[in-house]
């Protein structure tokens with residue numbers, strides 16, 4: 585199984601390590617030529633969504649990646665990756681790929697709670713130690729999408745068909761179960 589990890593900006597190396605520990609082959613995607621037909625799934629890492637959106641466009645990756653996700657290529661977005669997938673941002677006029685029917689609020693936990701760690705219950709996985717870094721949350725989960733975890737009444741993990749997204753960073757913990765869940769999705773696709 586070959587997973588492409590977007591490596592334009594942000595926390596991509598940690599995803600690589602997690603997926604390789606689970607036996608997947610990984611490739612880093614920085615240019616259009618790295619985004620090939622041979623990928624079974626892709627990861628959109630955390631970082632800064634505005635910068636990532638700009639770099640995706642500059643590298644000519646934006647349209648082909650959006651088309652591939654819309655066509656069913658399995659994708660796992662974390663934090664900024666969730667923002668890139670969302671079809672609406674409540675506090676930002678940008679929309680990036682817009683393939684996931686959720687309304688997302690950027691930097692939703694404010695300054696005081698900028699970064700925190702909390703134990704969550706993730707549907708299909710169980711108790712999970714979640715690390716949030718200037719995280720968004722999901723204000724509204726649209727049709728066909730399912731919330732998999734919540735913090736204080738707001739969804740922080742969501743799935744729709746072959747799209748999985750979390751507001752937190754599973755790649756920054758030693759717990760590989762969410763990456764394993766994604767690889768199961770890839771296998772089923």
Ligand code: GLN
Pocket residue numbers: 629630631632633634662663664665667690691717718719720
């Ligand atoms: N605050 C970032 C954004 O709005 C996301 C933070 C993250 O990916 N850790 O893009």
